[in-house]
Amino acid sequence: MEPLRSELRVIEAAEALAKTLGNDPNHTVAAAAMDTEGHLHTSVNVYHFTGGPCAELVALGVAAAAQAGPLVAMAAAGDRSRGLIPPCGRCRQVMLDLHPDLLVAVPDETGPQMLPIAKLLPHTYFFPDANAERVLRFNKRHYEPVAAGTKTSSVRWDELLPTGPVILYFEDDGRPPLRGEVLAVNNYHLDELTPETLRLDDGGTVEGYIHGLRQHYPAMPDDARVDVVDFALR
Numbered sequence: 001m002e003p004l005r006s007e008l009r010v011i012e013a014a015e016a017l018a019k020t021l022g023n024d025p026n027h028t029v030a031a032a033a034m035d036t037e038g039h040l041h042t043s044v045n046v047y048h049f050t051g052g053p054c055a056e057l058v059a060l061g062v063a064a065a066a067q068a069g070p071l072v073a074m075a076a077a078g079d080r081s082r083g084l085i086p087p088c089g090r091c092r093q094v095m096l097d098l099h100p101d102l103l104v105a106v107p108d109e110t111g112p113q114m115l116p117i118a119k120l121l122p123h124t125y126f127f128p129d130a131n132a133e134r135v136l137r138f139n140k141r142h143y144e145p146v147a148a149g150t151k152t153s154s155v156r157w158d159e160l161l162p163t164g165p166v167i168l169y170f171e172d173d174g175r176p177p178l179r180g181e182v183l184a185v186n187n188y189h190l191d192e193l194t195p196e197t198l199r200l201d202d203g204g205t206v207e208g209y210i211h212g213l214r215q216h217y218p219a220m221p222d223d224a225r226v227d228v229v230d231f232a233l234r
Contacts, residue, residue: 001113001114001115002111002112002113002114003105003112003113003114004114004171004172005172006034006038006073006171006172007034007073007075007103007105007114008112009034009040010032010033010034010040010073010074010075010105011032011075011077011084011105011112013032013040013042013075014030014031014032014042014075014076014077014084014105015030015075015077015083015084017030017031017032017042017044017077018030018077018078018079018082019079019081021044021079022079025047026046026047026048026052027044027045027046027047027079028045028047028078028079029044029045029054029055029076029077029078029079029085030042030043030044030045030055030076030077030079031043031044031045031054031055031056031058031059031074031075031076031077032059032074032075032076033056033059033060033062033063033071033073033074033075034071034072034073034074035063035068035069035070035071035072036069036070036072036135036167036169036177037068037069037176037177038174039066039068041059041062041063041066041068041071042059042062043055043056043058043059043061043062044058045058046058054076054087054088054090054091055076056074056076056087056091056094056095057090057091057094059074060094060095060098060099069133069167070099070101070102070132070133070134070135070167071099071102072101072102072103072135072137072169073102073103073104073105073114074087074095074099074102074103074104074105075104075105075112076105083107084105084106084107084112085107086104086106086107086120087104087120089121092104092117092120092121093121093124093125095117096117096118096121096124096126097126097127097130097132098130098132099117099132100117100118100126100132100134100160101116101117101134101135101136101137102116102117103115103116103117104116104117104120106120116159118160133165133166133167134161134162134164134165134166134167134182135166135167135169136154136161136166136167136168136169136180136182136229136231137169137170137171138154138168138169138170138171139170139171140170140171140172140173142170143170143173143175146168146170146178146233147178147233149232149233152199152230152231152232153198153199153228153229153230153231154228154229154231155193155198155209155213155226155227155228155229156226156227156229157213157217157220157224157225157226157227158217158220158224159227161182161185161227161229162182162185163181163182163183163184163185164181164182165179165180165181165234166179166180166181166182166231167179167180168180168231168233178233179233179234180231180232180233180234181231181232181234182229182230182231183230183231183232184229184230185227185228185229185230186227186228186230187225187226187227187228188225188226188227188228189223189224189225190210190222190223190224190225190226193206193209193210193226194206197228198228199228213226
């Protein structure tokens, strides 16, 4: 998917830092990461024959030192005008384990694209002891009903989210995220959705809701199964 305004800031920060790198062979890649508060954390790699860390891993450390919490977007760029570059396999594994809801910028023929880290490392081992904080993303228009407690469910396709504590993050919104908890995740085929399962108490229709889902998830097939996520503020 194309980057949001806030995600473009991440890409621009990585590319701007990469342009400052000179001819030092020890530092050739820059990275930038954004946390749920909208703060940026930048870094460069430390190349060494013993296996010095990539810029993305240094950025994770910089963010941790700032007590940033979970990260929601990451980008890396190479020196000598190489532009945006995708993460290596090791970085992908670390990102997935420590920040499983991270979106990563990758180059594409049509321009930068943001992909979930899980999509960059499918069918992989997941380190169960990482104890990563989880993030549930929302469009910013949902902030008021979620904050007021009138919106307590959300329908998701192809997103793996367990029950338990979660940060409610509102994309491109300047307000702080909310703390919540996923209470239940119930899976349904599209044909099984009803006003009751969708919690449609605002006069909406199932057909209209599914139409909205298809706009949000253009790759969602006609025979998709979706998750109805029930959550509450903490």
